[in-house]
Amino acid sequence: MPVYTLTVNGTRHTVDVDADTPLLWVLRDDLGLTGTKYSCGVGICGSCAVIVNGSLERSCVVPVSAVDGAEVMTIEGLSSDRSHPLQRAWILLESNPDPSDEDIDVAMNDFLCRCGTYQRIREAIHRAAKEMNDV
Amino acid sequence: MAIDTDGKVTIWMPRPEMGQGSRTGLTMILADELEADWDRIELIQALAGPRAVWGSMTAGGSTSIRQFWGPMGDAGATARQMLVAAAAARWGVPVETCRAEGHAVHRGTTGEKLGYGELVEDAARLPVPEEVVRKDPSEFRYIDRPIPRLDIPSKVDGSAVFGFDFRVPDMKFATIRRCPVFGGQLRGFDDTETLRVNGVEQVVEFSEGVAVVAGSSWAAMKGMDALVIDWDEGPNAGLSSEQIHDQLAQAATEEPMEAERTGDDPRAMLDGAAKRIEAVYECAYVSHSPMEPMVATAHVHKDSVDVWVPTQAAQTCQNTAARVLDMPREQVRIHTLFSGGAFGRRLQADYVSDAVQISRSIGGPVQVFWTRVEDTQHGFYRPISRHHLEAGFDAAGNFTVWRHKVVAHSMSSRTDRVDNSALAGARSLSYDWPSSLIEWKMSNTPIPVGAWRSVYAAQGWFATEGFIDEVAAELGRDPFEFRMELLKDDPRMQEVLRVAAEAIGWSRETPEGTGIGIACGFCFGGRVAHAAEVSVDSRHRVKVHRIESAIDSGWVVNPDSVAAQVEGGVVLALQTVLHGEITLRNGRVEQETFAEFPLVTMEEAPLVNTHIVKGGSPLGGVGEPPIPPLAPAVVNAVYAATGKRLRSIPIRTDDLR
Numbered sequence: 001m002p003v004y005t006l007t008v009n010g011t012r013h014t015v016d017v018d019a020d021t022p023l024l025w026v027l028r029d030d031l032g033l034t035g036t037k038y039s040c041g042v043g044i045c046g047s048c049a050v051i052v053n054g055s056l057e058r059s060c061v062v063p064v065s066a067v068d069g070a071e072v073m074t075i076e077g078l079s080s081d082r083s084h085p086l087q088r089a090w091i092l093l094e095s096n097p098d099p100s101d102e103d104i105d106v107a108m109n110d111f112l113c114r115c116g117t118y119q120r121i122r123e124a125i126h127r128a129a130k131e132m133n134d135v
Numbered sequence: 136m137a138i139d140t141d142g143k144v145t146i147w148m149p150r151p152e153m154g155q156g157s158r159t160g161l162t163m164i165l166a167d168e169l170e171a172d173w174d175r176i177e178l179i180q181a182l183a184g185p186r187a188v189w190g191s192m193t194a195g196g197s198t199s200i201r202q203f204w205g206p207m208g209d210a211g212a213t214a215r216q217m218l219v220a221a222a223a224a225r226w227g228v229p230v231e232t233c234r235a236e237g238h239a240v241h242r243g244t245t246g247e248k249l250g251y252g253e254l255v256e257d258a259a260r261l262p263v264p265e266e267v268v269r270k271d272p273s274e275f276r277y278i279d280r281p282i283p284r285l286d287i288p289s290k291v292d293g294s295a296v297f298g299f300d301f302r303v304p305d306m307k308f309a310t311i312r313r314c315p316v317f318g319g320q321l322r323g324f325d326d327t328e329t330l331r332v333n334g335v336e337q338v339v340e341f342s343e344g345v346a347v348v349a350g351s352s353w354a355a356m357k358g359m360d361a362l363v364i365d366w367d368e369g370p371n372a373g374l375s376s377e378q379i380h381d382q383l384a385q386a387a388t389e390e391p392m393e394a395e396r397t398g399d400d401p402r403a404m405l406d407g408a409a410k411r412i413e414a415v416y417e418c419a420y421v422s423h424s425p426m427e428p429m430v431a432t433a434h435v436h437k438d439s440v441d442v443w444v445p446t447q448a449a450q451t452c453q454n455t456a457a458r459v460l461d462m463p464r465e466q467v468r469i470h471t472l473f474s475g476g477a478f479g480r481r482l483q484a485d486y487v488s489d490a491v492q493i494s495r496s497i498g499g500p501v502q503v504f505w506t507r508v509e510d511t512q513h514g515f516y517r518p519i520s521r522h523h524l525e526a527g528f529d530a531a532g533n534f535t536v537w538r539h540k541v542v543a544h545s546m547s548s549r550t551d552r553v554d555n556s557a558l559a560g561a562r563s564l565s566y567d568w569p570s571s572l573i574e575w576k577m578s579n580t581p582i583p584v585g586a587w588r589s590v591y592a593a594q595g596w597f598a599t600e601g602f603i604d605e606v607a608a609e610l611g612r613d614p615f616e617f618r619m620e621l622l623k624d625d626p627r628m629q630e631v632l633r634v635a636a637e638a639i640g641w642s643r644e645t646p647e648g649t650g651i652g653i654a655c656g657f658c659f660g661g662r663v664a665h666a667a668e669v670s671v672d673s674r675h676r677v678k679v680h681r682i683e684s685a686i687d688s689g690w691v692v693n694p695d696s697v698a699a700q701v702e703g704g705v706v707l708a709l710q711t712v713l714h715g716e717i718t719l720r721n722g723r724v725e726q727e728t729f730a731e732f733p734l735v736t737m738e739e740a741p742l743v744n745t746h747i748v749k750g751g752s753p754l755g756g757v758g759e760p761p762i763p764p765l766a767p768a769v770v771n772a773v774y775a776a777t778g779k780r781l782r783s784i785p786i787r788t789d790d791l792r
């Protein structure tokens with residue numbers, strides 16, 4: 001099997017897996033980072049989202065061969081002491097530090113939640129934006 | 136529970152945490168009665184054990200808080216009484232002069248105190264008091280406060296262990312396939328290509344189908360895709376949704392069973408009515424589709440088994456594994472993990488049966504997971520139902536009779552008696568009908584059905600609350616005031632309606648294309664009214680902007696958890712209104728993933744404002760009651776906006792053309 005190199009949350013790893021193995025399963029089964037979740041496996045729900053070289057990707061549909069050498073950040077890498085003001089809507093706030101409800105809805109609309117926590121996610125993003133702006 | 140000499144309190148949790156928050160609520164109840172410091176408590180999820188010890192360990196029927204308010208509180212209070220007695224004995228003073236507060240017992244007003252850790256060895260030697268003295272609610276320190284959820288920190292940093300995240304050394308990964316046609320069976324398979332897939336180790340048959348066992352999840356899925364399976368599709372290979380629809384429509388024309396009758400002879404009232412209106416309401420099959428598909432990790436040993444599983448029903452898992460493996464129940468260790476959503480799906484132990492069979496076959500530990508497609512296509516769906524409603528009016532225009540005939544798939548499948556559970560939301564309502572007739576007609580299909588958050592109540596209340604609006608419109612009455620009048624015997628239901636109506640601004644004028652609707656419901660001990668504000672655009676798309684929700688479940692342990700359940704319930708129920716439908720063609724479920732069974736998105740999710748009404752005893756449920764009134768509140772609001780009645784959920788844009 002081919003060998004791939006990934007830097008995940010700042011740590012370099014080499015993995016020996018089939019070229020078509022989705023990044024999701026490399027993270028979960030080979031690197032033991034189970035914070036990135038499987039739910040649909042087809043790129044619809046966003047449960048498996050990670051940051052690859054600075055952009056948000058759905059790791060269930062990204063083959064490892066396409067991200068050889070990449071920098072990957074997972075939920076485990078955001079903060080080890082939970083001090084980061086936000087663990088989820090990372091990218092939005094980098095481009096838009098003070099989003100409106102509508103901005104949040106647009107940015108987050110393809111992240112699905114069956115428990116219906118949407119309004120709490122909206123509130124959390126507003127709160128994170130405020131805390132980050134206050135810093 | 137246990138207390139260590141360093142004061143650490145350990146609580147064994149009898150019920151699972153599936154996102155509903157009961158882990159935090161149950162801890163609050165015990166810790167409050169114990170007068171324990173919040174940060175000195177450790178939780179352990181109890182292994183499945185006998186009902187004689189644990190009671191029911193099943194999270195179902197919105198019972199975790201109301202059934203354990205007694206035992207958890209009594210445990211904390213009993214321990215507190217023993218610690219106080221131990222302190223009084225040590226000081227040689229009367230018990231009455233000592234009091235527990237903040238993880239210590241205090242001696243009168245002397246300022247002297249002894250920590251729980253210092254007292255626990257003495258306390259443990261004392262007899263357990265016969266009379267448990269619970270706190271006065273005015274002394275509560277945690278109860279009725281919005282204490283942050285204990286499970287959330289680990290869920291936002293990725294360290295929480297859900298079913299898919301569990302690992303044990305040397306475990307394999309396996310994924311399964313059942314016959315896509317309900318009732319079909321495995322005839323055989325050709326695994327030549329499968330065994331060529333890197334990482335695939337073996338292909339295993341089990342009672343319900345076939346599994347591919349591999350060294351990684353991806354290899355198992357790839358191997359499954361390469362497997363050539365020969366199914367005997369069985370007798371249902373031709374079944375379609377159209378046939379099922381026709382079957383229920385036909386059943387509705389046959390003689391029903393009488394379930395309830397009130398007032399003057401309702402049949403005579405209908406026959407003699409000067410005017411009658413009627414309508415048919417319909418509800419589709421709906422899948423639970425939790426974000427985490429079905430999964431269980433099993434390790435069958437020589438004479439025992441360990442199963443690590445996200446479940447609502449640990450004792451059911453234990454019984455299932457014991458039966459499948461022909462092993463005494465005491466040898467089955469069920470370790471309950473966090474569930475990535477459940478909604479009733481994880482009351483079933485089918486996926487535990489898969490896992491223990493596959494572990495036995497391969498002789499080692501294995502995580503058996505379902506793909507999203509398998510999860511969508513092999514559920515225990517919310518039963519399809521059809522509701523025939525009729526109302527009669529006399530010559531003076533007075534409302535004289537109400538009739539509701541429910542035609543549905545019965546989970547009890549009894550032909551000799553009425554299935555009262557399937558009549559939730561239809562019978563035993565607190566509406567004071569002038570006269571009424573409630574009827575039942577069973578119409579079962581080969582589709583597996585199961586409890587879906589609120590079970591049958593959502594379907595029954597949808598029809599009831601939709602048609603009440605129609606009766607009010609026929610009478611030219613305000614639908615809120617009409618309900619209030621009929622509910623004069625249920626002041627608590629009146630109150631939740633009043634609170635929701637006031638919050639939404641019931642009587643105000645709304646702009647063109649928008650409308651306000653209201654509905655109420657009762658199930659599992661909780662009364663809820665939702666008032667909905669919706670708009671319908673020029674392309675007939677419905678948008679729900681805001682839900683004002685009032686809930687009365689007696690009193691409250693954690694108000695933030697109550698609000699979370701209401702918000703989540705609204706979103707889950709809204710999915711059944713906007714999108715959620717499982718359909719059949721050629722005996723198989725047509726939907727595969729969230730592409731065909733779409734969930735509500737963030738844009739679609741309304742703002743939900745929760746208003747807690749504390750109506751007093753008894754303590755009721757919270758998880759399910761927010762579901763039933765949502766669909767009717769929305770369709771009633773659509774009527775207010777457009778003048779069109781939607782009587783079938785999920786709604787179709789065409790219904791509004």
Ligand code: FES
Pocket residue numbers: 037038039040041042043044045046047048049058059060061
């Ligand atoms: S698992 Fe759903 S998008 Fe990747």
